[in-house]
Amino acid sequence: xxxxTKPLATIGRVTLGFLALVGRVAIFAGQSIAHIVRxxxxxxxxxxxxxxxxxxxxxxxxxxxxxxxxxxxxxxxxGGQRFSAEAVVPQIVAIGMVRELGPVLxxxxxxxxxxxxxxxxxxxxxxxxxxxALVTLSTHPMKYLTAPRVLAATLVVPLLVGIGDIIGxxxxxxxxxxxxxxxTGPYLNNTWNFLEMSDIVSSLIKGAAFGFIAAVMGCxxxxxxxxxxxxxxxxxxxxxEAAAVLILAxxxxxxxxxxxx
Amino acid sequence: MIELTNVHKAxxxxxxxxxxxxxxxxxxxxxxxxxxxTGKSVLLKCILGLMxxxxxxxxxxGEDTSKVERDAFLARFGMLFQGGALFDSLPVWQNVAFRLxxxxxxxxxxxxxxxxxxxxxxxxxxPDVADLFPAELSGGMQKRVGLARAIAAEPEIIxxxxxxxxxxxxxxxxxNDLIREIVVEMGATAMTITHDMSSVRVIADHVxxxxxxxxxxxxPVGDMDNSGDPYVTQFISGSAEGPIEAVR
Ligand SMILES: Nc1ncnc2c1ncn2[C@@H]1O[C@H](COP(=O)(O)OP(=O)(O)OP(=O)(O)O)[C@@H](O)[C@H]1O
Ligand SMILES: [Mg+2]
Numbered sequence: 001x002x003x004x005t006k007p008l009a010t011i012g013r014v015t016l017g018f019l020a021l022v023g024r025v026a027i028f029a030g031q032s033i034a035h036i037v038r039x040x041x042x043x044x045x046x047x048x049x050x051x052x053x054x055x056x057x058x059x060x061x062x063x064x065x066x067x068x069x070x071x072x073x074x075x076x077x078x079g080g081q082r083f084s085a086e087a088v089v090p091q092i093v094a095i096g097m098v099r100e101l102g103p104v105l106x107x108x109x110x111x112x113x114x115x116x117x118x119x120x121x122x123x124x125x126x127x128x129x130x131x132x133a134l135v136t137l138s139t140h141p142m143k144y145l146t147a148p149r150v151l152a153a154t155l156v157v158p159l160l161v162g163i164g165d166i167i168g169x170x171x172x173x174x175x176x177x178x179x180x181x182x183x184t185g186p187y188l189n190n191t192w193n194f195l196e197m198s199d200i201v202s203s204l205i206k207g208a209a210f211g212f213i214a215a216v217m218g219c220x221x222x223x224x225x226x227x228x229x230x231x232x233x234x235x236x237x238x239x240x241e242a243a244a245v246l247i248l249a250x251x252x253x254x255x256x257x258x259x260x261x
Numbered sequence: 262m263i264e265l266t267n268v269h270k271a272x273x274x275x276x277x278x279x280x281x282x283x284x285x286x287x288x289x290x291x292x293x294x295x296x297x298x299t300g301k302s303v304l305l306k307c308i309l310g311l312m313x314x315x316x317x318x319x320x321x322x323g324e325d326t327s328k329v330e331r332d333a334f335l336a337r338f339g340m341l342f343q344g345g346a347l348f349d350s351l352p353v354w355q356n357v358a359f360r361l362x363x364x365x366x367x368x369x370x371x372x373x374x375x376x377x378x379x380x381x382x383x384x385x386x387x388p389d390v391a392d393l394f395p396a397e398l399s400g401g402m403q404k405r406v407g408l409a410r411a412i413a414a415e416p417e418i419i420x421x422x423x424x425x426x427x428x429x430x431x432x433x434x435x436x437n438d439l440i441r442e443i444v445v446e447m448g449a450t451a452m453t454i455t456h457d458m459s460s461v462r463v464i465a466d467h468v469x470x471x472x473x474x475x476x477x478x479x480x481p482v483g484d485m486d487n488s489g490d491p492y493v494t495q496f497i498s499g500s501a502e503g504p505i506e507a508v509r
Binding site: 040042121125128129130132133134135136137138139 | 306309311332335336338339340342343344346347348349350359360363364365410
């Protein structure tokens, strides 16, 4: 009897725990949005977040995109050769970067760079009683810490994705024209004519969603950090894992929404 | 007036507060003494609502603190945290003037800065620390900045969690006098946690000793030496002999 009920109980407990977690995260995300739209606003915190999340992420986003675009061009060329389709390099690079790789890679880079730093910063503030101090100084921690970061990430990550898309296509272009023998003009024409507005819009919407996820995960796990240095470490690790997995899952959902026919 | 009735707080199996009853009158300076880890900091956090007690009620001027409007409630308080709890992303003066730079008490930036520098002077810090960041200060200096922040908006009720720990004797004297001054001149209600018996004698109107999750003894500071309570007597004398165990 016990042998039957025990695994069932475990499955039940894990399921309940998971549902409770989903509920807590959803409530937290909802509260973040509520705090974004209701005053008081903290413009300085918002601008700092824009700088940290957007501007200072540009190098890593650019490097990731350019190498990925370049590798993609090489792969499509050599793969395409097998059935004499190597001419489609510009189109496939464009569509691959804009629809999938641009948003996903930028999202993951943001999870690594921004989610971790938000989580570590907020968790340290929690551990050193700075969050309590904020409360005693009549400042709502969600409003002061979470709202500006979530808003900044949601607005700025789409821009990063756009830039990543362009740089990725450029990586493919460089390899295509310098190494694979494509002519400059036709390569650009093929890229530009092939892309549709819906590709670009989907790319930017994915960017906004991923930015939101990355910032919310960083804030959520930071705010719930355990005590001490170990608590900070655990909060940081969990936040990055959660952000990365959620970004990939959201990517699948958004792709099915936009492109499954 | 702050009134605590039968306040309980446990962390897992560990019962930290186990039925605390305490009254702090308006304009009075109450000092809480008690061994390390007896729940003094937890007590202050429960009053402020940073932690929620498991049982019992806390009232401020007769109103249950769990039911009051939080913003108006907290605007009446200032708190010095045991660890300072300075915001390390902000320079010292913006820490001190935090409340004066935002929200309902907001003042122009120049004025806020001047007030911050004045408060820093009162805790014995020179104006040139104003533009440093908390990480660039020594522990005792951070403590004093925390103190300046707690008093910056001139709150009615101020909590000091170990204001003189980590300070040299002269600076301790300055801070003790400052706390006394705030109570006498500004008419503030103060609740101070300290282990330093000379601080107790300067700061306190009333003393309460927390032990075993309860208020072991409370009374006017003048009665402290003749309390007849073996716990208080042992604590004051700092003797290893007595009812308080050395291993806790
Ligand atoms: N957030 C928390 N989670 C779990 N336990 C806690 C928490 N905060 C405090 N405690 C426990 O409550 C007890 C009382 O802590 P508190 O900080 O109030 O002690 P204290 O009387 O202020 O001691 P000290 O004089 O050393 O500052 C300690 O045993 C501590 O481990
Ligand atoms: Mg303490």
